[in-house]
Amino acid sequence: MVREQALKALQRVEQGFDRLFGASLNPWRQLGALSFLFFWVVAGTGLVLFIFFDTSLTGAHRSVEALTRQWYWGGLMRSLHRYASDAMVLTMVLHLLREFLYGRYRGVRWFSWITGVPLLWLVFASGINGYWLVWDQLAHFIAVGTAEWLDWLPLFGGVMIRNFLTPESLSDRFFSLLVFLHVGIPLILLLMMWVHIQRISRPKTNPPRLLAGGTLAMLLVLSLALPAQSQLPADPLHLPEVLQLDWFYLYAFPLLYTLSPGGLWGLAAAGTALLGVLPWVGRRPPQPVAEVHLESCNGCGRCFEDCPYAAVVMQPRADGRPFQLQPVVNADLCAACGICAGACPSSTPFRSVASLATGIDMPQMPIDDLRERLEQALPRLAGEAKVVAWGCRHGVRAEDLAEPGVAGFDLLCAGMLPPSFVEYAVRHGADGVLLVGCAGGDCEFRLGCRWTEERMAAQREPHLRGTVPAERVRIAWVNDAGELRAELAAFRERLKTLQNASRSIAEPIVIRRERRHG
Amino acid sequence: MARLWRIALQAVCYAACAGLIGYFSLLPSYRPLPAGQAMVKLTIRHAGQPVAECRQRSPAELAALPPNMRVATQCARERSPVTVRLEWDGAPLYQAVLPPSGLSGDGAASDYRRFVVPAGMHRLRAELADSVREPRRVDRLAEEVRLEPGRVLVVDYRGEQGGWVFR
Ligand code: HEM
Ligand code: SF4
Ligand code: SF4
Numbered sequence: 001m002v003r004e005q006a007l008k009a010l011q012r013v014e015q016g017f018d019r020l021f022g023a024s025l026n027p028w029r030q031l032g033a034l035s036f037l038f039f040w041v042v043a044g045t046g047l048v049l050f051i052f053f054d055t056s057l058t059g060a061h062r063s064v065e066a067l068t069r070q071w072y073w074g075g076l077m078r079s080l081h082r083y084a085s086d087a088m089v090l091t092m093v094l095h096l097l098r099e100f101l102y103g104r105y106r107g108v109r110w111f112s113w114i115t116g117v118p119l120l121w122l123v124f125a126s127g128i129n130g131y132w133l134v135w136d137q138l139a140h141f142i143a144v145g146t147a148e149w150l151d152w153l154p155l156f157g158g159v160m161i162r163n164f165l166t167p168e169s170l171s172d173r174f175f176s177l178l179v180f181l182h183v184g185i186p187l188i189l190l191l192m193m194w195v196h197i198q199r200i201s202r203p204k205t206n207p208p209r210l211l212a213g214g215t216l217a218m219l220l221v222l223s224l225a226l227p228a229q230s231q232l233p234a235d236p237l238h239l240p241e242v243l244q245l246d247w248f249y250l251y252a253f254p255l256l257y258t259l260s261p262g263g264l265w266g267l268a269a270a271g272t273a274l275l276g277v278l279p280w281v282g283r284r285p286p287q288p289v290a291e292v293h294l295e296s297c298n299g300c301g302r303c304f305e306d307c308p309y310a311a312v313v314m315q316p317r318a319d320g321r322p323f324q325l326q327p328v329v330n331a332d333l334c335a336a337c338g339i340c341a342g343a344c345p346s347s348t349p350f351r352s353v354a355s356l357a358t359g360i361d362m363p364q365m366p367i368d369d370l371r372e373r374l375e376q377a378l379p380r381l382a383g384e385a386k387v388v389a390w391g392c393r394h395g396v397r398a399e400d401l402a403e404p405g406v407a408g409f410d411l412l413c414a415g416m417l418p419p420s421f422v423e424y425a426v427r428h429g430a431d432g433v434l435l436v437g438c439a440g441g442d443c444e445f446r447l448g449c450r451w452t453e454e455r456m457a458a459q460r461e462p463h464l465r466g467t468v469p470a471e472r473v474r475i476a477w478v479n480d481a482g483e484l485r486a487e488l489a490a491f492r493e494r495l496k497t498l499q500n501a502s503r504s505i506a507e508p509i510v511i512r513r514e515r516r517h518g
Numbered sequence: 519m520a521r522l523w524r525i526a527l528q529a530v531c532y533a534a535c536a537g538l539i540g541y542f543s544l545l546p547s548y549r550p551l552p553a554g555q556a557m558v559k560l561t562i563r564h565a566g567q568p569v570a571e572c573r574q575r576s577p578a579e580l581a582a583l584p585p586n587m588r589v590a591t592q593c594a595r596e597r598s599p600v601t602v603r604l605e606w607d608g609a610p611l612y613q614a615v616l617p618p619s620g621l622s623g624d625g626a627a628s629d630y631r632r633f634v635v636p637a638g639m640h641r642l643r644a645e646l647a648d649s650v651r652e653p654r655r656v657d658r659l660a661e662e663v664r665l666e667p668g669r670v671l672v673v674d675y676r677g678e679q680g681g682w683v684f685r
Contacts, residue, residue: 222536239668242547
């Protein structure tokens with residue numbers, strides 16, 4: 001399929017950038033956050049421009065020119081305003097493409113996708129509106145184009161264009177309206193950006209400092225090297241020979257004149273409709289969602305804390321047990337990542353129960369199965385430096401690492417693994433545990449890698465107990481199978497050097513338990 | 519050394535991104551009109567004459583009406599369609615019959631068209647007829663116009679200013 005090919009190409013590019021920037025600073029993994037950054041730059045510089053802008057027919061162009069001549073301040077603000085707006089279109093469109101290629105537009109993600117669509121309209125409307133304010137020849141050209149386009153709708157009665165045909169037909173009031181719109185539309189945009197990230201918890205809205213710094217420096221250098229300029233003042237009775245278009249925003253106008261107003265409306269409507277129905281075409285059967293088992297739940301709320309999609313809410317306890325709260329899963333929001341199961345303190349394999357029931361579990365991959373598969377694999381591990389690797393179905397497969405000394409399991413998400421499993425494996429014969437997930441914090445379920453890291457570093461509950469020596473656990477955030485093999489090989493070499501040193505966990509705790517094997 | 523290389527390559531990436539943004543924020547330039555051409559924009563917003571003349575109600579008719587509606591003259595609300603014609607160097611350029619707007623046909627007729635024409639001296643003639651009762655009554659303006667390349671000539675019918683305006 002084309003999408004899969006394109007995804008492979010994208011992943012190759014991303015891996016190249018991983019090597020260059022380091023996975024966590026890779027701009028490809030920060031496109032949404034970068035769009036937010038650009039928005040704030042545009043808003044901040046816009047405020048400065050707003051103070052100096054003259055909202056009159058003759059003053060508009062003059063005031064912008066005066067600003068531009070102050071290259072070190074007003075001109076710089078103007079250039080930053082323009083280039084940050086352009087950059088926002090770039091990152092927004094790449095963000096859309098990337099989410100699409102990774103298939104993150106259906107299932108529970110429909111909400112993020114659908115609320116992204118109006119953002120496109122609002123961003124373009126804000127930008128085009130901004131280009132009117134300069135009131136130069138370009139502004140007049142797009143004013144006429146916009147009016148011709150809107151006049152196609154019966155709503156406007158086909159007379160909006162008459163406001164722009166001759167120099168006399170406009171008034172200062174018109175500029176007050178434009179400025180009002182240029183504040184209003186971006187405010188609505190901001191509101192919708194906020195709505196866009198409502199269904200995910202802890203959204204990445206700030207790029208990492210170093211990346212933000214580099215990006216701002218880039219904008220600054222570009223602004224100084226190529227200051228934004230106006231064209232000649234608007235003249236309704238002359239069209240310039242050439243217009244320098246900002247293609248990030250104004251591509252629609254050449255399109256308008258190659259097609260027709262109706263044609264462009266058709267294209268815009270079809271594009272919007274296509275994006276709008278995408279979450280519901282070729283929909284895969286929904287995954288079973290997380291299930292709460294109150295008999296194993298003490299209401300601690302860790303599942304609620306860790307869920308990346310705010311799908312768990314805590315409600316007053318209803319089963320009569322002496323706890324205050326109980327978790328409730330909203331099936332419409334649950335992405336079936338299993339991170340909640342990894343967070344639940346009842347998910348510990350040390351419990352001596354025949355069937356490991358946990359407080360919140362995934363029907364398609366119960367925690368009990370994880371323990372059973374681990375227990376079957378541990379005795380089969382042979383040779384030196386025996387390793388248990390846990391990975392994720394969405395990343396580089398840990399299961400592919402299987403060999404006599406290595407057992408690999410792939411979970412719904414790296415964050416599904418309860419830390420007690422690591423301890424359990426080490427106590428029951430593994431020399432080391434390798435945790436595998438996607439590089440750059442670019443987890444399919446957003447937070448799996450982050451929670452895993454924090455749990456292993458004992459910065460988050462449930463944490464890995466200090467009885468497991470740190471050198472026996474290694475985390476490999478990778479996006480490439482070769483890289484993972486190299487990590488494993490290096491880890492096993494390291495484990496071999498530890499072999500002779502005394503293991504700090506001397507004797508495995510032997511647990512007697514009846515097991516029914518079906 | 520490897521670190522320096524990485525930083526240098528990162529700088530190249532940033533520069534490429536800046537280059538991309540800088541380039542497409544200006545280029546490629548767009549030509550709104552082919553070289554040596556000018557544009558004529560026809561714009562009309564004009565209410566045609568009423569389709570029928572106003573008529574005096576007879577005393578009998580008046581008496582039949584409720585007292586508050588006894589107005590002596592009765593006028594049709596519907597307007598005539600507006601016929602426009604443009605002639606360019608003696609050849610027809612455009613012709614249209616524009617219906618009145620509004621549900622009961624009592625609003626203004628309007629139209630907007632753009633024509634790309636060669637620059638230079640040309641003879642432009644505009645005609646408008648707006649009454650079904652007097653089809654012969656045509657409001658016209660014919661002028662020699664000099665259009666340099668890129669000139670936008672606005673051809674507007676402004677009833678209140680006495681008719682056609684070439685601007
Ligand atoms: C103004 C433009 C936009 C901004 C600032 C923006 C920002 C963001 C941010 C910050 C996130 C959260 C990323 C994370 O924490 O993992 C996000 C997620 C998402 N965005 Fe956007 N976005 C924009 C436009 C769009 C558009 C146009 C689409 C598609 C139509 C889109 C689709 C998505 C989807 C599907 C997710 C969810 C990813 C997931 O659940 O894993 N966004 N966006
Ligand atoms: S499976 Fe994932 S999305 Fe669903 S409730 Fe658990 S943590 Fe939340
Ligand atoms: S983490 Fe487990 S014990 Fe805690 S509230 Fe959630 S289901 Fe209950």
